[in-house]
Amino acid sequence: xxxxxxxxxxxxxxxxxxxxxxxxxxxxxxxxxxxxxxxxxxxxxxxxxxxxxxxxxxxxxxxxxxxxxxxxxxxxxxxxxxxxxxxxxxxxx
Numbered sequence: 001x002x003x004x005x006x007x008x009x010x011x012x013x014x015x016x017x018x019x020x021x022x023x024x025x026x027x028x029x030x031x032x033x034x035x036x037x038x039x040x041x042x043x044x045x046x047x048x049x050x051x052x053x054x055x056x057x058x059x060x061x062x063x064x065x066x067x068x069x070x071x072x073x074x075x076x077x078x079x080x081x082x083x084x085x086x087x088x089x090x091x092x093x
């Protein structure tokens with residue numbers, strides 16, 4: 001299923017690259033083309049840091065744009081994503 005999501009995002013980016021894709025807090029947003037490029041860049045960064053396909057990756061992000069981007073990049077690289085809410089007290093994690 002994750003491959004299907006990334007594949008569909010790439011199709012949408014090719015069809016209408018300037019269309020909005022991911023919206024963050026305030027005016028922060030990414031177009032479809034920007035999102036596709038950012039996913040590839042971040043996926044490569046994860047891999048460069050030694051994370052391998054099927055590894056579990058914890059993502060702690062308060063910003064919804066940052067979380068969405070990191071989640072999609074991790075899925076693109078084949079990682080198992082474990083999301084954490086940044087507002088969760090460390091004693092409960």
